[in-house]
Amino acid sequence: MRSINTLPPLITLAACCVVCLGFISAAPAAEKTAEPIAETITAEELSKVKAAEAARIATINKVYGSVVAVYGNKRQGGGSGVIFDEEGYALTNFHVVNGAGVEGWGGLADGKLYRWKLVGMDPGGDIAIIKLTGKDKFPYSKLGDSDKVRVGDWVMAMGNPFTLAEDQKPTVTLGVVSGIKRYQPGAGKNMLVYGNCIQVDSSINPGNSGGPLFNLRGEVVGINGRGSFKERGRVNVGVGYAISSNQIKTFIPDLLATKVAQHGTLDAVFSDRSGGVICHQINLDSKIALLGLDIGDRLIAFDGIEIDNANLLTNHISTLPAGWPVQVVFEHNGRRRSVWVRLDALPYGQPKANAKPQPKPQPKPKEGGKPKQAPIKIKLQLKTPGVVRDAKMNKRECGRILKAWAAFAAGGKAAEKIKALRFEEDIIEDGKKIGSQTVVRALDGRFRLERAADKSGSKTVAVWDGKVYWTLDGDAKLKERKPTNVPLEEHVGQGAALGRLLAKNAVDDMAQIELEGSDRTQNRRTYRIRTEDNFGNLLYLWFSLYDDEGNPQVRLLKVSRSTDGLASDRAQTLSDYREVAGLQVPHLRRHVSGLVERTVTRYVVTKCEPLSELPDDVFRRPKNADKKDN
Amino acid sequence: MRTKKTTSWLPALAWLLAVLAVTVSAAGAPAQEAAADAESHESDNVFAKAIAHAQKRCVKIYGARIGRVEGFATGVIVSDDGLILTGQGVFLSGTSIDVVLPDGSRHVAVVERRSPALQVALLRIRVQTPNFFKVPEKSVVRKGDWVVAVTNLFQVAEGAEELSVNLGIVSLRTRLDAKRGTQDVPYRGEALLVDAITSNPGAEGGALVTIDGKLAGMVGKIIESKSTNTRLNYAVPSDLLYKFMAGKLIEPAAIATAGGGKTELGIRLFKLGGKRAPAYVDRVVPGSPAAEAGFKKDDLVLTINGEVVKNVRECKKMLDKLPAGEEVVILVKRKNEILRAALVPAEVKSDEK
Numbered sequence: 001m002r003s004i005n006t007l008p009p010l011i012t013l014a015a016c017c018v019v020c021l022g023f024i025s026a027a028p029a030a031e032k033t034a035e036p037i038a039e040t041i042t043a044e045e046l047s048k049v050k051a052a053e054a055a056r057i058a059t060i061n062k063v064y065g066s067v068v069a070v071y072g073n074k075r076q077g078g079g080s081g082v083i084f085d086e087e088g089y090a091l092t093n094f095h096v097v098n099g100a101g102v103e104g105w106g107g108l109a110d111g112k113l114y115r116w117k118l119v120g121m122d123p124g125g126d127i128a129i130i131k132l133t134g135k136d137k138f139p140y141s142k143l144g145d146s147d148k149v150r151v152g153d154w155v156m157a158m159g160n161p162f163t164l165a166e167d168q169k170p171t172v173t174l175g176v177v178s179g180i181k182r183y184q185p186g187a188g189k190n191m192l193v194y195g196n197c198i199q200v201d202s203s204i205n206p207g208n209s210g211g212p213l214f215n216l217r218g219e220v221v222g223i224n225g226r227g228s229f230k231e232r233g234r235v236n237v238g239v240g241y242a243i244s245s246n247q248i249k250t251f252i253p254d255l256l257a258t259k260v261a262q263h264g265t266l267d268a269v270f271s272d273r274s275g276g277v278i279c280h281q282i283n284l285d286s287k288i289a290l291l292g293l294d295i296g297d298r299l300i301a302f303d304g305i306e307i308d309n310a311n312l313l314t315n316h317i318s319t320l321p322a323g324w325p326v327q328v329v330f331e332h333n334g335r336r337r338s339v340w341v342r343l344d345a346l347p348y349g350q351p352k353a354n355a356k357p358q359p360k361p362q363p364k365p366k367e368g369g370k371p372k373q374a375p376i377k378i379k380l381q382l383k384t385p386g387v388v389r390d391a392k393m394n395k396r397e398c399g400r401i402l403k404a405w406a407a408f409a410a411g412g413k414a415a416e417k418i419k420a421l422r423f424e425e426d427i428i429e430d431g432k433k434i435g436s437q438t439v440v441r442a443l444d445g446r447f448r449l450e451r452a453a454d455k456s457g458s459k460t461v462a463v464w465d466g467k468v469y470w471t472l473d474g475d476a477k478l479k480e481r482k483p484t485n486v487p488l489e490e491h492v493g494q495g496a497a498l499g500r501l502l503a504k505n506a507v508d509d510m511a512q513i514e515l516e517g518s519d520r521t522q523n524r525r526t527y528r529i530r531t532e533d534n535f536g537n538l539l540y541l542w543f544s545l546y547d548d549e550g551n552p553q554v555r556l557l558k559v560s561r562s563t564d565g566l567a568s569d570r571a572q573t574l575s576d577y578r579e580v581a582g583l584q585v586p587h588l589r590r591h592v593s594g595l596v597e598r599t600v601t602r603y604v605v606t607k608c609e610p611l612s613e614l615p616d617d618v619f620r621r622p623k624n625a626d627k628k629d630n
Numbered sequence: 631m632r633t634k635k636t637t638s639w640l641p642a643l644a645w646l647l648a649v650l651a652v653t654v655s656a657a658g659a660p661a662q663e664a665a666a667d668a669e670s671h672e673s674d675n676v677f678a679k680a681i682a683h684a685q686k687r688c689v690k691i692y693g694a695r696i697g698r699v700e701g702f703a704t705g706v707i708v709s710d711d712g713l714i715l716t717g718q719g720v721f722l723s724g725t726s727i728d729v730v731l732p733d734g735s736r737h738v739a740v741v742e743r744r745s746p747a748l749q750v751a752l753l754r755i756r757v758q759t760p761n762f763f764k765v766p767e768k769s770v771v772r773k774g775d776w777v778v779a780v781t782n783l784f785q786v787a788e789g790a791e792e793l794s795v796n797l798g799i800v801s802l803r804t805r806l807d808a809k810r811g812t813q814d815v816p817y818r819g820e821a822l823l824v825d826a827i828t829s830n831p832g833a834e835g836g837a838l839v840t841i842d843g844k845l846a847g848m849v850g851k852i853i854e855s856k857s858t859n860t861r862l863n864y865a866v867p868s869d870l871l872y873k874f875m876a877g878k879l880i881e882p883a884a885i886a887t888a889g890g891g892k893t894e895l896g897i898r899l900f901k902l903g904g905k906r907a908p909a910y911v912d913r914v915v916p917g918s919p920a921a922e923a924g925f926k927k928d929d930l931v932l933t934i935n936g937e938v939v940k941n942v943r944e945c946k947k948m949l950d951k952l953p954a955g956e957e958v959v960i961l962v963k964r965k966n967e968i969l970r971a972a973l974v975p976a977e978v979k980s981d982e983k
Contacts, residue, residue, distance in 0.1 A: 151795050152677030152778070176677065176778075176797040182786060199786060201796040201827065228784040228830070238796050238827025239784055309789070 059218040060156065060172055065139030067170035068092070069107035069160035070116070070130070070210060072100030080159030080170070080211030081106065081130065082220055083140040087400075088114070088132035089256070091248060092210030093225050094121050095192060097128040106132045107160070107168030108139075119393065120255030123191045123348055124263035125319070126225050127248055128210075129255040141212065142550040144219025146244035149198055153177045157202040157224050157240065159211025170211070175202030183315045184226065184241055190263065190346045195318030197241045198222045204240025213242040219550065221245050247319040249546075253527040254321055254517035258393050260385040261517070262322040264343025270299055270310045277310050279330075283344075291339040293330055300336065301329035321518050322346065322386060325565075325595040340565065340595035348385055388514060397515045398529055399507035401543050404554045406501075408584045418581050419443060419614035424607040425589075427451075429600070437603075440611070445498070446619050465619035478621065497533035498559070501541075516540075521558040521597065522573055528563070537561065555584070565595035573597060581610035676841065677778050677797065683843035684780040685792050686732050686761040688836060691716055691739070691753075694724025696935040699959060704782045704793065704836035705729060705753065706848055707762040708875065712737075712755040715765075715848055715871060716835035718744055720935065722751055723956060729755050734790030745874050746955035746974060747818040748866050749851055752875065763837065763845040765872045771800045771822065771846040779826045779865075781836025781849055793836070798826025800846070803867065806853070816957045816974040821864040822847045829853060829861035838865040847871070851957065854970060893954045893975035896920035897931075899942050909945035911962070923973040929962040 041049075068081035068090050079096030083089065090106065102118040114134040121128040132138060149155075155177055158170045165171065179199035186193035200213060204227045213222035222242025229237060254261035267286030270277045276298040282289050299307050303326040307313050320326065322345030329338045388394045420442040427435040437451040444466070451460040461472040470480045507513055512532045519528040519542060526542040533539045542558035560571035571593070574586035587605040592598060687707045691714075695701030701724070705716035714729060721727070727739040737755040744751045771777060779796045786794050801823040824838065828849045836849040847865030854861045873879040896918020900910040909931040914921045931939045935958055939945045952958050954977035962969050 150675050150678060151792065152675045152681045152797075176795060178794040178796055179786060179792060181791075199794060228786070236827070237830055239786070239794065239830065311788070 056174075056216065059214070059216055060158075063141045063158070063212075063214055063218045064170060065109050066141040067109065067158045067212060068116075068132070069163070069165060069168050069170070070096050070100060070104065071107065071113075072104040075105060078160060078163045078207060079209040080207065080224075082158075082212035082223070083132065083138050084143055084220065086137045086140050088116075088135065088138045089119065090116070090130050090132060091212075091220075091223055092128050092130060093223065094123050094126045094128045095225070096210040097121060097130065098123075106130070107165070109169045111167050111169070113168070120258050120261065120389075122251050122255060122261035122263075123188075124186070124193055124261070124346060125243060125247060125251060126192045126194065127223060127243060127251060127255070127261075129252070141214070141218065141220050143245045143249055143546075144215055144217070144221045144550060145548075146198065146221045146246045149177055149180055149215070149221050149244075151177050151180055154216050155198075155200055155202055155221065156214045156216075157200065157204055157208060157211060157242075158214065159208040159224065161203070161205035161207040163207050173203040173208075175200050178239065181315060182241060183311065183318070189348055191348060192226075193263070193318045194225065194241050194243060195315050196247065197225075197243055200224075200240045200242060201238045202240060203236040203238075205236050208240070219245075223248060244319070250319065250324070250518055250525050251321055252518070253515065253525070256397050256527070257515040257517040258388050258390040258397075259517055260348075260387075260389070262345040262348070262385045264317060264320040264322045264324050264326075265346045266293075266317070266328070266341075267344045268293060270313055272310050277307050277313065286344055287341045288328060288339070288344075291328075291341055292332055292337060293328070293339075294332060298331040299328070300331060301327070303327060317343070323517070323519065323563075325520055327596070342563075342595065345386060391514075394515050395507060395513060398513050401515070401527055401529065401545065401554070402501055402507055404545070404552075405543060405556060408554045418583075418610040418612050420611040421580060421583070421585060422607075422609050422611055423605050426604045426606055428602040428604060436606075440614075440618055442614055442619075448618050463619050463621075465621075468621075470621055472622065497531075497539050498541075498556070501531070519563070522575060524557060526557055556586075565593070565597075571597070576605075578608075580608050583610075677776075677795070680839050680841055680843040681778055681780065681795050684763075684778070684837045684839045687763050688732070688780050688782075688793055689714055690730040690782045690785075690787065690793070691721060691835065692728040692730070693721030693726070696720045696723075696937070699936050700785075700831045702782065702785050702832045703834045704780075704832065704849065706835065706837045706845065707759045708752075708765050708871075709762055710758060710760055712757050712759050713742070713762075713875075714739065714753040714755065714759075715875075716751055716753060717848070717851060718746070718749045718751045718955070719834055719851070719957060723953060727753065729753065730789065731757075731759070732761075732790065743874075744955065745879055748870055748874055748879065749817050749957065749974075750848065750866060750871065750874055765845055765875060766868045767872045769803070769846075769867055769869045770840055770844045771867075773800055773802060775800050775846075776841045777824060777826065777838050777846055778841075779824070779828045779833065779836055779838050779849055781828060781830075781833035783828070783830035783833040783836075785832050796826040796828060798824045798828075798863070801825050806862075806864065816972055817850060817853075817864070817866075819870050820867060821850060822867050824863050824865060826863060828863040828865070844868075845871075851972070853972070893950075893952050893977055894918065895949060895952070895958070895973065895975050897925060897949065899931075899945060901942060903942070905943040906941045909939050909942050919973045919976055923971040925962065925971065926964065929964050929969075932961040932963055932968065934958060934960050 066083045068083060069078055070081045070092050071078040077099060079092055081090040081092035084091055097118055104116055105113045106116045107113050114132040116130040116132045119129040119131050153176060155175060157173045161171050177198060178201045182197050182199045184194035184197060198213065198221065204224050208224050211224050212220045213224050215221050222244050224240055224242045226241050227237060228239035251261050266288045267283040268279050268288055269281035270279050279293060279295055279297045279299065282293060282295055299313065301307060302313055303316060305316055320343060322343055324343050325340060326343060327338060327340050420440055423439040425437050425439065426433050427437060435452060437449060439447060439449045441447045446466045447464050449462040463470055468480055470478060472478050510531065514530050516528045516530050519526050521542045524544045526544050529541045531539050538561060540560050540563055541556060544555045544557050545552060547553040555577060556574055558571060558573045573590045573592050576586060576588035577584045578587050585608055589603040590599045591601040593600050689705040689707060691703045691705045693701050699720045701721045703716055703719060703721050705714040708715050722741055729737045729739045737757050739753040739755045742752045742754050776799055780793050782793050803820055803822050806817050806821050829852045833849050834851050837845055838847040838849055840846050845868050847867045848871055850864045850866055852861060853864065896915035897911055897920045898913040900912035911925055911927055911929040913927060914925045931945050933939060934948045937948065939948065952975045954975055957972050957974050960971045962971065
């Protein structure tokens with residue numbers, strides 16, 4: 001028998017059990033009364049039970065400190081929350097801060113109360129982020145992958161039910177996942193919708209709102225927000241719902257951007273008709289209408305999910321933010337079409353008098369007797385959803401991301417030892433190698449690119465020396481590029497801009513930098529930052545801050561001139577990160593086009609070596625070359 | 631009367647024993663378990679197989695609703711030719727009963743038989759159901775065993791969506807009518823008490839399965855204490871279900887079969903105030919369902935099955951129309967309290983009068 005140590009003990013025991021009992025296949029035996037398993041247990045078995053219990057307690061101890069009791073300034077009532085970043089950022093429910101206000105007190109298991117301030121909120125998904133202060137490093141828990149949650153999994157809800165804890169220590173309630181991909185309709189106008197949420201039988205009571213739902217590995221897989229309280233007052237009835245961690249991860253950049261996040265919509269209404277999901281209402285100004293979707297068209301797939309009923313679409317789309325890029329496949333006049341579109345925004349609250357035509361709300365799935373929520377009384381200011389509320393806080397967030405990125409890409413101890421990186425790259429189009437180039441990139445942002453002779457026999461040199469950008473073409477004409485000139489090689493121009501961002505305290509000096517919020521590139525959740533390059537042109541950066549396991553890992557994944565996915569964006573994606581001399585260096589750059597990110601050209605790094613010396617003349621202009629400004 | 635089955639079983643501390651039972655099983659884990667990937671997420675979930683098994687064998691049932699009494703429930707497929715066990719509630723009293731199979735397909739069901747004692751009904755749909763539970767002839771659970779309830783409580787799931795799962799252990803096997811007069815219990819047989827929260831709308835008729843996927847019982851009705859508003863979670867044990875299906879269940883004589891004849895709750899209303907006077911109880915017939923449910927003189931009848939009772943005349947009309955053998959929910963006001971009673975009208979046998 002395999003070692004008990006290979007799994008968390010409780011899990012091992014549990015897993016063995018099913019197999020041992022012969023499960024369903026032992027049909028004849030199943031008819032009979034179960035034989036007594038045992039009336040006594042051995043010392044070994046008892047130790048396994050104790051080990052299982054110890055493992056669970058260890059997990060609880062690990063995450064205990066990250067659970068917050070959330071109170072308003074007056075400390076009347078309260079909810080729960082969980083810290084997900086050591087700087088004190090915590091998740092809670094929108095309906096908790098809606099009751100508590102924009103600031104208040106957060107109680108931790110250490111028994112102390114810390115001040116918190118509201119950062120961002122998502123009324124549509126009932127999530128808010130608050131920031132605690134008063135400690136250099138807060139204990140935090142990482143967000144898990146809620147797509148891996150299965151019905152029957154053990155889960156622990158933690159929080160402050162009935163505001164029981166005078167000493168601020170959280171309450172733990174153990175249960176199992178009762179259902180996944182549940183949909184619970186919202187309240188008010190497009191608010192508090194729980195799409196694709198997790199249903200649990202862990203006790204969820206008033207005060208648990210906003211608290212974390214942990215798996216047995218101590219990862220946050222959801223935020224507990226509501227229950228089916230229908231007949232017996234608002235106490236546990238064995239049916240609680242948690243907003244999935246994956247939805248939350250998608251929205252976090254929007255919230256850290258200090259926005260009132262908006263949810264996405266196609267601005268078209270679909271219903272189940274004649275064996276398909278048919279569009280029967282559409283706003284002609286919506287993006288999807290401009291891309292050719294019309295009334296009567298059949299929806300085939302949305303965001304990679306085959307749509308065979310309208311509820312499935314509603315359930316999934318309610319977890320996506322406005323502006324999120326999705327693929328929509330539909331049948332128009334018998335022809336199958338696939339388009340990429342950024343979702344339109346669902347409005348909240350009362351439409352303003354001078355507002356543009358408002359997108360229609362998503363159709364609610366026909367839920368028959370499902371309990372509707374009582375209308376919510378909104379106390380917080382929601383008038384300007386989708387815009388940055390606090391520019392200062394937003395800028396600080398940009399600084400945090402860039403600083404973390406610099407530490408990965410050009411910082412730390414490695415920067416002391418090496419001055420530059422030298423790349424050898426193959427240029428590939430349509431699967432064929434069409435050339436190669438050498439790039440020397442200094443960690444301070446300067447670079448020199450040399451492209452080998454192409455078919456016409458000309459060789460190109462392009463250099464950014466920190467002040468001036470110049471090129472030397474095959475005809476040996478030296479050209480100094482001016483800000484008005486779009487650089488010859490986009491990735492070179494962008495490289496210069498990135499170099500500037502790597503400088504210390506770059507953000508402090510920049511007038512134009514903003515965390516725009518959530519976006520997706522290369523199928524990853526990213527933080528999108530808008531800034532300017534050295535020539536005053538708009539530049540967008542896409543950062544991913546976590547790896548697949550939810551551990552902090554900063555990656556710059558995309559750089560582009562705009563967010564529309566036009567060919568003129570000169571967008572390039574960065575991937576295949578590998579470590580070179582302690583730095584994380586992308587080994588594949590792709591020039592891409594469209595929201596679908598179709599590859600136009602690939603730059604594959606064949607060799608990357610660190611340079612500890614960097615002679616100045618690498619970037620110096622050749623004196624004998626003809627100088628020609630343009 | 632005390633239960634006879636529990637005494638010879640494991641001693642107290644049922645919960646601890648449940649854990650131990652699991653452990654003991656684990657000790658004998660066969661070799662194939664070793665093949666399972668230790669890192670795999672799959673192995674975290676001890677209940678997954680039993681749940682998946684049950685999900686294929688449970689159905690959603692939609693029928694009539696009366697007032698605030700919901701018209702939906704759960705059912706358990708018990709044969710390959712469309713037999714479905716469910717509870718006996720108002721959802722069966724309408725003109726049509728719809729059954730939604732796990733694949734989302736919808737079928738019309740007819741009631742084949744009922745057991746007022748167990749508050750169970752056997753439905754049939756005209757379609758083959760290759761996935762079904764074999765109802766075990768003997769009990770498959772003991773006090774302290776883990777069980778999962780697979781139900782459609784609160785109608786959370788629709789169409790092909792999966793039913794809800796609640797985890798618990800078997801707390802006790804006992805008779806509920808031992809507490810007659812204190813609780814509203816229309817159920818007369820032995821019941822499995824569980825600590826999974828199943829006493830919710832729509833859960834009735836759901837499957838209670840063991841960790842190895844056997845049908846331990848069928849989730850029962852909502853039973854609520856009049857004095858504390860707390861609820862009892864129980865299931866009809868599978869061995870009683872087996873007897874019912876085999877036609878061997880002996881129905882207590884006191885409870886009438888559903889025959890459509892005249893019914894009697896045993897409430898006599900105060901008539902001196904006239905027909906438009908509020909419906910106060912004047913007298914409760916001893917030994918009647920109303921007496922067992924704890925009705926008292928001077929209770930004011932507020933609602934019957936959720937419908938507001940305006941006066942004596944209406945109350946009389948509504949009481950006369952109640953079908954025999956089917957649970958009725960009555961709200962009464964007693965002094966400053968509003969009390970809820972669930973009871974089953976008895977049929978008035980013609981030869982008795």
